[in-house]
Amino acid sequence: MAKYxxxxxxxxxxxxxxxxxxxFCLLRMMPIEGxxxxxxxxxxxxxxxxxxxxxxxDPLPKQLWNFYKQLLQGDLGTSNVYRVGxxxxxxxxxxxxxxxxxxxxSLCISLCLGLPLGILMARSTRSxxxxxxxxxxxxxxxxxxxxxxxxxILIQFLGSQSSVGKAIGFKMLFEEGxxxxxxxxxISLSIGSIAYYAMWLRRYMVDEANKDYxxxxxxxxxxxxxxxxxxxxxxxxxPLVQYIPNSILLTLMGSLYVESLYSIPGMGGLLxxxxxxxxxxxxxxxxLIYAVLSILGLLLGDILMAIxxxxxxxxxxxxxx
Amino acid sequence: MVLSIQDLNVKFTLRGxxxxxxxxISLDVHQGESLAIVGESGSGKSxxxxxxxxxxxxxxxxxxxKILYKDADLAKNRTDKDWQSIxxxxxxxxxxxxxxxxxPLKTIGKQIRExxxxxQGLKGQAAYQTVLEVLSDVGIDxxxxxxxxxxxxxxxxxxxxxxxxxxxxxxxKILICDEPTTALDVTIQAQILELIKKMQQKYxxxxxxxxxxxxxxxxxxxxxxxxxAGDIVEIGTCDEVFYDPRHPYTWALxxxxxxxxxxxxxxxxxxxxxxxxxREVKGDAFAPRNPKALKIDxxxxxxxxxxxxxxxxxxxxxxxxAPKVAPPEHIRTLREKxxxxxx
Numbered sequence: 001m002a003k004y005x006x007x008x009x010x011x012x013x014x015x016x017x018x019x020x021x022x023x024f025c026l027l028r029m030m031p032i033e034g035x036x037x038x039x040x041x042x043x044x045x046x047x048x049x050x051x052x053x054x055x056x057x058d059p060l061p062k063q064l065w066n067f068y069k070q071l072l073q074g075d076l077g078t079s080n081v082y083r084v085g086x087x088x089x090x091x092x093x094x095x096x097x098x099x100x101x102x103x104x105x106s107l108c109i110s111l112c113l114g115l116p117l118g119i120l121m122a123r124s125t126r127s128x129x130x131x132x133x134x135x136x137x138x139x140x141x142x143x144x145x146x147x148x149x150x151x152x153i154l155i156q157f158l159g160s161q162s163s164v165g166k167a168i169g170f171k172m173l174f175e176e177g178x179x180x181x182x183x184x185x186x187i188s189l190s191i192g193s194i195a196y197y198a199m200w201l202r203r204y205m206v207d208e209a210n211k212d213y214x215x216x217x218x219x220x221x222x223x224x225x226x227x228x229x230x231x232x233x234x235x236x237x238x239p240l241v242q243y244i245p246n247s248i249l250l251t252l253m254g255s256l257y258v259e260s261l262y263s264i265p266g267m268g269g270l271l272x273x274x275x276x277x278x279x280x281x282x283x284x285x286x287x288l289i290y291a292v293l294s295i296l297g298l299l300l301g302d303i304l305m306a307i308x309x310x311x312x313x314x315x316x317x318x319x320x321x
Numbered sequence: 322m323v324l325s326i327q328d329l330n331v332k333f334t335l336r337g338x339x340x341x342x343x344x345x346i347s348l349d350v351h352q353g354e355s356l357a358i359v360g361e362s363g364s365g366k367s368x369x370x371x372x373x374x375x376x377x378x379x380x381x382x383x384x385x386x387k388i389l390y391k392d393a394d395l396a397k398n399r400t401d402k403d404w405q406s407i408x409x410x411x412x413x414x415x416x417x418x419x420x421x422x423x424x425p426l427k428t429i430g431k432q433i434r435e436x437x438x439x440x441q442g443l444k445g446q447a448a449y450q451t452v453l454e455v456l457s458d459v460g461i462d463x464x465x466x467x468x469x470x471x472x473x474x475x476x477x478x479x480x481x482x483x484x485x486x487x488x489x490x491x492x493x494k495i496l497i498c499d500e501p502t503t504a505l506d507v508t509i510q511a512q513i514l515e516l517i518k519k520m521q522q523k524y525x526x527x528x529x530x531x532x533x534x535x536x537x538x539x540x541x542x543x544x545x546x547x548x549x550a551g552d553i554v555e556i557g558t559c560d561e562v563f564y565d566p567r568h569p570y571t572w573a574l575x576x577x578x579x580x581x582x583x584x585x586x587x588x589x590x591x592x593x594x595x596x597x598x599x600r601e602v603k604g605d606a607f608a609p610r611n612p613k614a615l616k617i618d619x620x621x622x623x624x625x626x627x628x629x630x631x632x633x634x635x636x637x638x639x640x641x642x643a644p645k646v647a648p649p650e651h652i653r654t655l656r657e658k659x660x661x662x663x664x
Contacts, residue, residue, distance in 0.1 A: 211421065212421035213423050215416065216414075216484065217435075219374060219376060220409040221404075221405060221408035221409030221436075222409075223401070231427075235424065310426065311426075
């Protein structure tokens with residue numbers, strides 16, 4: 001087990017190194033305007049002087065070396081356009097908690113509603129008219145088929161403009177410290193993943209329920225509620241376990257669309273703003289965070305999977321990844 | 322008599338059509354015996370035993386008839402709750418494919434323990450000890466280590482031993498073995514049959530084998546019921562059915578067994594296919610495939626005719642008015658081997 005984990009960690013580090021290096025090199029190819037607040041008004045000597053200060057006139061390998069040295073000390077650099085002279089660590093530290101809080105709340109809601117919905121649908125496939133399954137499928141198909149922008153706007157509009165919504169006190173925009181304004185964005189954030197978890201859990205549970213060992217469990221007299229719980233659900237949940245660390249980590253980055261819709265001061269809009277304003281160091285830092293979080297999520301998912309599923313072997317040949 | 326099935330009819334609904342899978346079967350199972358139900362695929366042998374445990378697929382139902390067990394009619398059970406007192410506790414089952422019969426995410430020990438806790442009411446250390454006992458009972462060495470292992474760490478034969486251990490751990494009265502050796506190597510097959518026999522003696526079980534392998538039957542069964550198209554066409558003791566078969570289907574079945582020491586002779590195969598059970602079967606279901614069928618075979622369903630107190634067959638050939646139709650050559654030599662002469 002330890003050997004397997006070490007191997008996977010080393011491989012992830014290698015992937016991170018490759019991604020970060022490519023990212024760094026790509027951003028050096030960008031026009032140098034991205035390092036200046038008012039490039040147009042500066043003279044050539046001023047520009048060269050600033051480039052020297054930033055170390056951008058050094059040969060590429062030296063720049064890369066300095067970048068990694070900085071990075072290992074936990075320094076993501078300084079924003080040059082978005083908020084001049086402010087360290088990116090500071091910007092991220094300010095925005096990340098907002099996204100994280102919303103994200104974790106919505107993840108809890110999705111799991112708490114999505115999993116039971118999946119279980120309900122799977123159980124309903126065995127009933128006479130399968131009403132639960134049919135209704136659930138309608139919900140899932142609508143959520144999956146509609147472009148998310150459509151239902152986000154619908155939720156925002158109906159939630160804040162309808163008389164019922166107004167009576168409850170829902171508002172168009174998010175306001176820090178006013179919990180009632182969290183509700184609509186949370187619904188928007190959760191609805192997609194509720195459908196996602198319900199769909200996959202239902203599917204895996206129906207698969208499991210037709211397996212021979214479920215028949216054997218019935219034949220040995222295990223009550224059906226216990227079969228659902230400790231045989232069917234548990235086994236069906238295993239394939240989903242792999243994606244949970246990733247879902248948790250990526251909440252750090254926030255949701256681009258929902259956050260801008262409700263003007264939540266989170267991470268979501270930051271990358272787009274940075275790209276629009278051509279703030280090269282900020283783009284670099286944000287893409288880097290995305291990449292690291294994704295790789296970390298996959299790594300943790302694989303390790304978690306290995307813990308829950310005894311069939312994954314640690315010593316013999318490894319899987320394809 | 323522990324289990325008595327009376328005029329059982331089982332139907333399935335499939336895409337709006339009705340399939341008559343069991344067509345009026347009556348069968349008595351005696352205490353302590355081992356009964357083998359043989360028949361080709363689709364003859365309804367698995368469906369028959371599934372009825373006794375309420376394990377029919379969702380689209381199958383008991384149309385009429387009784388399944389009497391300990392003064393209760395199991396055919397009246399509807400919900401899983403009704404069956405709770407029967408499954409495992411009274412009747413346990415060993416399935417065909419040991420590779421898929423065990424939950425891959427639970428240790429062997431836990432899976433046996435589930436049965437022990439459920440049916441013997443044991444907990445904690447007592448349950449653990451019982452599991453170890455059962456494991457060594459079914460011939461698994463080093464049970465303490467094996468207890469903590471997962472199914473994928475076991476070979477096919479070993480897994481079937483575990484499945485048998487689960488069945489036995491319920492302390493049932495009747496053990497149903499649904500093709501217990503079909504998925505196993507030939508060398509392992511004999512060991513598993515031996516094990517089931519041993520368990521039968523040790524725990525005083527009544528066993529019902531379902532199989533299409535007549536070799537298995539000859540080894541283990543006291544009595545044989547031959548099924549064809551959802552009906553028992555002949556039933557008798559092992560010797561009676563093997564050495565003095567009366568139904569043309571049994572003749573055909575036995576003739577299609579390869580014989581050791583017979584060379585250069587093509588193996589007999591039964592012409593045609595079994596009847597479509599979506600339609601009503603008229604007369605003797607086997608008649609269309611029987612080259613020597615009588616006219617009446619196509620018109621009226623034959624009743625059972627007794628050959629001996631333990632042996633009966635559903636064929637018009639046994640009617641006193643029927644013309645004498647000689648069984649195939651091969652069957653006649655069987656009779657001589659069995660010392661039954663030309664009965």
